[in-house]
Amino acid sequence: MNAATIERLGAVIAGIVVAVVAFYALYKDWRAEGTENQVFKLMLLLLGLGAVLALLAGLNVVGFAPPKGA
Amino acid sequence: MAVAAVHAGGIADHIHPEPQGFVRRYVFSLDHKIIGIQYIITAFVFFMLAGLLAEAIRTQLLNPGGGFVANGTYNEIYSIHGSTMVWLVTIPLLTGGFGNLVFPIMIGARDVAFPWLNMLSFWIFPVSGLMLFSSFLLGAPTAGWMEYPPVSLQGAAGTSMWCAAIFLVGVSSTMTGINFVVTILKMRAPGMTFTRMPLFVWGQFATAPLLMIATTALAAALAALFIERQFGVPFFDPAKGGSPVMWQHMFWFYSHPAVYIMILPAFGIISEVLPTFARKPIFGYKLIAFSSMSIALLGFMVWAHHMFTSGLAPFLQLPFMILTYVIGVPTGIKIFSWTATLFRGKIHYTTAMLFAIGFIALFTIGGITGIFLAAIPFDLHVHGTYFIVAHLHYVLVGGSLMGIFAGMYYWFPKMSGRLLNETLGKLHFWLFFIGFNLTFLPMHWLGMEGMPREVATYDPQFTFWNRFESFASYLMTFAILIFFFNAIWSIRNGKRAGANPWGARTLEWQIPSPPNYYNFKHVPTVYGLPYDFSTPLPYKGLDEELTDSPPVPAGAH
Amino acid sequence: MSSIEHQVPPVRLGRGFWAATAVLTVLAILAIVFWYAFPLERYLPAAIVTARQVDTLFRFMAAAGSALYIFVAGYLVYFAIAFRARRSDPPDAIGVQIHDNHKLEFWWTLIPTLFVILLSIVSVRIWYEIMLEPENGLVVEAIGHQFYFSFRYPQINGEVTDEMHLPLNEPVTLNLTAADVIHGFWVPAMRLKNDTVPGLVTTIRFTPRLAGRYPIICTQFCGVLHSTMNKQVLVIEDKASFERWYRGWQQKNAHASNALPAAGGQAVSLQGGNASAGQTLFAQKCSACHKVAPFDQKLVGPGLKAVLHDPAHPNLVDGKPATEQNVAAILQNGYTGSMGTMPNASANALSAQDIANLVTYLNSLK
């Protein structure tokens, strides 16, 4: 198991956790009012999407990984 | 962070005591009126310097071979002239200057939202101005106010200083923009709905987001140019894979909205001066306010019309041409509405009114030639020639600067408590108006016949008109000297103005001149638009009845 | 235009208004006639086919713009005079309180919008005529340099020339690029220009229609001698003259040596040069283009450290030995050639004493 695999595994697991937390927080805050809460909701949405992207990158679905042994 | 006490209600009596001591009151002041006056004085100092540079330009062009200064020096002179007039004169005067001075009073606020930020943005401004002028010591930039790379990458060390100076003045503008948006959104007096705001406030409200967004885009371009010049990081140098056309995109994405930053507040000034002296409501209030906002919005979508010769793909150029034509519609609406405002008025010819009418006459010419330039086939002929020089001076001198002078004659009593001398003022107007036209009108045909811009020497066939323009420009300078003399003389010797010398109806005229610290002891409640002269003033709860306002504008025959 | 009305009492336009409108209409028609009758080509010949289309567009816009301006300025002046406050008016007299008129506002929004659509159609059509010039014409390359253009005819045999000659009535494809900074390639008689951008080739196509010599002008600021970049010409001539000219260039290039035009004028006196004054002058006048660094460290021109004492570069740019007298000659006469262009003493505002000071200073750098 090399360093890259550990990094990928970390990205996948932590990515799942962060995405779940972000979307849960978004769900909880869905009905909150006030200017800053609207901004928070947008930011949580983007944050969750970012975590999903990172997790997909960890799964090698998106992004570039150097060929084995490189 | 100090935040001004907001409007009425529970905190109406929460007024900080006026600070004592010269430094706290007049130097590091938090009062928006003092800051506005500081902006105006500083900007007029830079205006004088830029005017001297302009006269150096015209003196060089008396002869086709130049000879007044060396070519390189000439290039430095017009670059600094342009940069100063745009960033250190017109923008600060119209936003930081007149904006700070009157718009918080006009919406019934006691100060702007963030007085400390306001003070900071002011003090950055003279510092950056000094930096800009000190670039002469290092070898000033020579590539004009646009500083296109790669030639600006070859420029002397002062070009980096120029980047830093403009970056700083941009930071100051951004902070002013944020401050003004929040002030207008949050600090209006009770009853001051958006459809009751004076049109000068609408002008500022359309400008402030431009300041905030466009200036930041310019900051990025300047930062990139600076690090490329100082650290060799390639963004624009084609030899290292960069793209010189990218600078033009980044620069004009700011600088086209910057043109509207320089004209929308002037529109606002004209929309205040005209109804006051025509004794008549502004015609089509809602359409004028709406057209300001749509000009500001469209201003972000037309930047590439400065780049029709830069090698863009043809299908990309087309929408920029058509959107630029479209801007002509809201601008035309404004011009028609101002003209209609005079219809059946009782027009009093004060100097401010003369400048406002002169503004319409000159700005319309600049607007029409703007449409000419938007047409790609014609732009391919006159781009980069004196036709452009003529167009931009009709818009920025005939437009913005005439607006600034109208504002100076109109609000000088509010700043100083005294009127500017009207006789000198009328002399100033006529000499300036005539001198301006004689200077810049011939540039149209010079450009069409083949005189390029930014040149220290020119083809001898253009000698006659260039000499003609140079002599006319001395007349303009003389007119401006009259103005400076008038302003300095009138501070001590002008006629006392009283609270409302013009019989105007916006809020700033309903309080003493100069206003008290914190403007209103009790914040008034607003019941309607300020412009209807047949009804009583639409304000309740003003501090005291002002009985000293003469019904006839002072200085009108 | 219907009557402006708001609230009661209704507002009448009045007899003066209609009189003014009649006068302005006449003036506007005269302006339109003027722009269509104006002999533009007497002032600026139309050297290529599409130049006349550009003139057509200009006439259309100038006529419409003048008519519009005459109405705006005319009403402005009429209102300003007719509705001035008079001495006989009571001091608190006010105008007629008209707030708006939706019908009028509708029309003056709609009419400009329709005009914008019309103008878009007209200008797009003319633009297409410019874009749709034939593609398979004679290929010419124009390369912008500081501070001249050079031209090549790759289809013939690629000689580099310093004038641009074109045969009459034959389509041309002009490829533009630059060697150093952005220049603007403009021939006013063509009503056409494009920037020459380093690292980018842009193309314009056109067909010459009128023989003559037309100046080529740089319209994009490109450095200290930008304003002198208007000396070259475009010559449009018949096919036979064109070919004679091109053969002449072939012979000229075959015999040309690298020698520069001889430096005219007398030798510069180098007596009494002051190195420290020279250093100050260098900072003011030379440092924009020259570093005090080894010869290869080019800014615009070469680095000048040890220019008179550098064994690696024993010669100056023109192959002459690096002597004080030759350096002074370059300062006096300027330089144009393979290394670029340097302004002469009068463009740099250098006196004889200044030159002596500069040479003494450069001699002191070792």
Add this chain to the structure above:
Amino acid sequence: MSVASLARGAHGELDQLYIETRELRLQGFLLFLVSDCVLFSSFIFAYLYLRNSGQGWPPPGIQRLDVAFAAWNSVVLFGSGATMHYALENFKHGKWMAYMWFLLATIVLGAGFLGGQAYEYNHLIYAEHVTWWGSGIFGASFFTLTGMHGMHVFFGVCYLTVLVLQSSAGVYTRGKYFGITAGTLYWHFVDVIWVVLFSIFYLL
């Protein structure tokens, strides 16, 4: 409005001045974030423009960025966004200790992200590719944008540290905690910028 009612509900007698100036500061701060966003957007535009200027991407001689480590490092930063959000939530509900722990976790994760960035820079400059700020348009756009973002993270970490100290000194109470709200907004903003940068540099 909700903010005001929240504050009154919590304390009953919060002064009017605070409530009204809080709205001003909030709007001012959001507008500051907007203009900061424009700054990033301009550089992102520059990056995309250079990327599409015709010589292929990545430029010759430079390898495509490896996503593995960057994905892990991004998750660290995104995680700090989540902890910051819960720090604010806990403060709102008066859970002071939980607030403190979440805040400290945010600082640690933020600092960890910066460490990861340093590692990645080191890797790019010395270990594998020969690229640095001035060596080409790739280095210019990558190091300028990520460097600017790194500076933002660094200032954020500094500000959060100040928040820890201020909170310990009792500066913020249940009704008056705009400093924490602003810190949360800023931290979220920095996260979201990274979502964009990560996508355009590593995934595109």
